[in-house]
């Protein structure tokens with residue numbers, strides 16, 4: 001093996017998996033690895049897989065198979081991430097061509113698994129990498145795993161119980177990213193509102209973490225993904241309401257609104273408490289943008305249950321909403337439910353009805369901004385000729401929500417500007433630059 005082996009990495013899945021790949025590659029580079037420009041130039045091929053739902057599993061398997069096909073005899077293939085963690089017993093038997101199976105990211109494990117002694121490289125430990133599309137944005141994972149046991153979800157089986165990082169380590173990582181030019185930091189965990197709680201008082205809380213980040217860094221935008229409708233107290237909401245560097249943006253998957261379905265889903269709230277939380281959020285964080293996720297067609301969901309969900313959506317007017325049809329995941333409590341299943345056709349029809357309503361809500365929400373001046377971060381130069389730059393407001397998370405198309409004025413990617421919104425569609429704002437902020 002050369003002194004500086006070349007590695008080519010393929011990254012699949014969510015932002016949490018991306019952060020894992022960033023840590024993993026930082027460890028390899030610290031040990032002397034260098035990046036290969038293409039798969040055929042690499043000594044090692046790495047696939048960081050996703051195994052969350054059926055479609056993601058299929059995509060991961062297809063990519064592993066395609067790498068097995070192109071792999072040369074002198075190359076080593078490493079498979080890491082959720083799929084390998086979930087099927088660690090079976091996959092190595094089915095795909096013997098894969099040289100190393102790694103599971104989800106654990107510090108200091110990769111070198112041991114591949115049997116590479118990096119001490120000879122003489123390199124110092126590198127700060128974590130930022131492999132995202134834009135250098136001004138980074139994800140920072142504040143906790144691994146999840147302590148909830150939602151009936152439909154396989155994540156706790158794959159990623160285990162929650163393990164929060166310490167506030168000190170998170171602040172250190174945020175400072176490193178700030179030094180690298182990050183202007184927008186997105187904190188991620190399965191349930192950021194549960195941050196630190198598995199450690200009792202010494203783990204700290206999300207509010208304490210945010211206060212530390214605000215004090216120790218000057219990163220202009222800090223946002224969080226995702227909240228769970230529990231442990232959302234006034235202190236947290238008031239901090240978000242008054243602190244301009246915390247994006248007034250909350251992504252809180254509610255999944256459902258019927259008490260019966262919420263109970264079957266093993267969610268720890270009911271319709272009344274959910275409505276109370278939503279009311280508090282709107283009151284205490286003026287101008288907040290709300291995103292949610294809902295799941296329809298869960299076993300036992302009747303038309304009446306669905307109507308309750310629809311009513312809550314119409315009442316709350318979430319600015320952004322993603323809807324999904326329930327699909328049973330192996331080894332989840334939902335697989336054992338005796339409730340009447342909802343037919344695929346019925347579930348699809350319910351989702352379509354939600355999407356139609358949401359499209360109108362999103363259209364109206366964006367129309368209400370026309371004529372207003374808002375702050376945006378410019379993500380990049382546009383490839384289309386009818387607009388020049390692409391950006392986002394604080395109410396829009398990267399790769400998930402609406403974009404702002406800049407049709408007039410000049411800008412530099414990674415900088416903040418005041419823009420005037422001149423037009424809109426349900427998922428886009430059209431704006432012109434007023435000036436740099």
Ligand code: SF4
Pocket residue numbers: 146147148149150153154155156190191228
């Ligand atoms: S809170 Fe989220 S990640 Fe955790 S079990 Fe529920 S759905 Fe899964």
